[in-house]
Amino acid sequence: MKKYLCLGCGFSYDEARGLPEHGIAPGTAWVDIPDDWVCPDCGTPKSGFEMVEIPYWSRT
Amino acid sequence: MSVSFVLRAGERGYSRLVSTGVNATYVAGHPDGVITRHSSFNFHEYQSGIAGFGSIRVFGDEVFSPGGTGYNMHPHHNFIICAFVLGGALTHVNTLGKVDELLAGDYYVFSAGAGGKHAELNIGQEDARIIYLWVLPNQLLAPPSYLRGRFDAKANADRFACLVGNEPGALPVGQTLKVTRLVTGRNGTPVYRPSPARGVYAFVIEGEARIADTVLGQRDSMALTGEDRIEIAARSGTDLLLVETAL
Numbered sequence: 001m002k003k004y005l006c007l008g009c010g011f012s013y014d015e016a017r018g019l020p021e022h023g024i025a026p027g028t029a030w031v032d033i034p035d036d037w038v039c040p041d042c043g044t045p046k047s048g049f050e051m052v053e054i055p056y057w058s059r060t
Numbered sequence: 061m062s063v064s065f066v067l068r069a070g071e072r073g074y075s076r077l078v079s080t081g082v083n084a085t086y087v088a089g090h091p092d093g094v095i096t097r098h099s100s101f102n103f104h105e106y107q108s109g110i111a112g113f114g115s116i117r118v119f120g121d122e123v124f125s126p127g128g129t130g131y132n133m134h135p136h137h138n139f140i141i142c143a144f145v146l147g148g149a150l151t152h153v154n155t156l157g158k159v160d161e162l163l164a165g166d167y168y169v170f171s172a173g174a175g176g177k178h179a180e181l182n183i184g185q186e187d188a189r190i191i192y193l194w195v196l197p198n199q200l201l202a203p204p205s206y207l208r209g210r211f212d213a214k215a216n217a218d219r220f221a222c223l224v225g226n227e228p229g230a231l232p233v234g235q236t237l238k239v240t241r242l243v244t245g246r247n248g249t250p251v252y253r254p255s256p257a258r259g260v261y262a263f264v265i266e267g268e269a270r271i272a273d274t275v276l277g278q279r280d281s282m283a284l285t286g287e288d289r290i291e292i293a294a295r296s297g298t299d300l301l302l303v304e305t306a307l
Contacts, residue, residue, distance in 0.1 A: 003200070007117055008104065010138035010172055012200055041135045050117075057173070057202035 004030055005052045008044030012052075062286045063272055064259065065110060069279030072121070073099035073106025079129060088181055089129030097122045100263070100281055113283045114259045114305030115237065118194035121279060123187050124148075130181035130188075136172035140195045140233055142224060143168050143180070144211075144241075144301070146265065148188035154178040156206050165211045169224055169231045173202035191265070193303060198235040207231045213299075217245040220252060220302075238304040244294045252290040252302060259285045259307045267298025 001016040013019065013033075018026035022040050024033065030051075037046050077083050079093035087095060099106045100119035111117075117139070124130050126148075133153070143150065144167040152160045152168060155177045162168065170178060182188035209231045211223055222230040225238035236258070242250065244267070254260050262271055263281040270293040274282055284290060285307060294300065 005138060005196070007102070009134070010136045010194075012138055041137070052196065052200075054196065054198065054200050057199040 001027075002030060003052050003054065004049040005054075006039040006042065006044050007048050007050055008039060009042040011039050011041045013049065062284065063274065064113065064283035064285055066274055066276075066282040067100055067110065067280070069098070069277070071109070072279075073097075073103060073109055075099070075105055086132060086134065087129070088132045088179070089125065090127045093127060093129030094125045095122060095129060095131075098279070100261075113261050114307045115196040116193065116261060116303060116305055117196060118192060119261070119263065119281075119303075120192040122190050122192060124150075124180075124182035124190070125187060126182055126185050128181060128183055131179060133177050133179040135175065135177045137175050138197050138200055139172050140197055140237070141170045141172060141178075142193040142195070142239065143170075144191045144193070144223070146189040146191065148182060148186045149184035150188050150190055151181040151183050152178060153181070154206055156204055158206050160208055162208065165213060166208065167211060167223055167231075168206060168208040169233055171197065171202065171205045171233065173197070173204040175201075176204040191263075191301065193239070195233075195237055195305070211241055213243045216241070217243055218248060218250070220250065225304075236304075236306040238302075240302040240304070242292065242294065242298070242300045242302070244296055244298045246296050247294070249291050249293045252292060254287055254290065254304050256288065257307065258304050259283060260287065260290060261303040261305065262290075262292075263301045263303070265299040265301060267295050267300075269294040269298050269300055
């Protein structure tokens, strides 16, 4: 399960979490998201996302 | 010594955003207000250049025309966005509840984290000249934060002044990132010493500096890796930014 970051605004997509509020089920792989999908916050195309290996913030 | 790249001023990406037409909702200002943006790294329409360096993804050299020009309120996540005001006045508004006015020498660090919006406006009577730096965070969806600082060029002449990083007087960001500014009042060759295993992106705002046998003029830049000392032969009147990043 990988994470991707929008280079237009920083919006993050996590394959494990999906985006249920935007119709993408948890567990949806990045490759299975349509090529014409765009960032829900800023409209940057899917090709403008970068795969990142950055952990989530934790209080510790 | 290893030079990752040298980027001349004229090789950067260029965007001209007008407050009318398709950009009307994004670009604030009276009709025909203009933002010009020179991008050192791939950003928006500029996609033919260097993707980034270390955790740096955006280094934008921007000018907002007077009369309210800028970016209307828009959302961000995750990126750590720094603005360094070179001239004019920048009004920054964000969803942390901050309304701030920044003048030449002022700068901020806005960590968008789990989500924040901001507007960037020039409500002054002259051009606002700003450098925007975006850096990847080392943790996603952190609580957003905003800090602002001031660089006093006279008090810091001919010395490396740390603006962002874990040094006294600098704005902390809680990760490997250090932004240093050098403004010279005389010719000299100060030596910058990065921490081990870091990369350094050097950008000449004004003047001229020779680094690693490369002469950099106004708005030229270069990236270096594997250095423990960087000699900067700078002319009097040079203004230089150094961004130190994890690789």
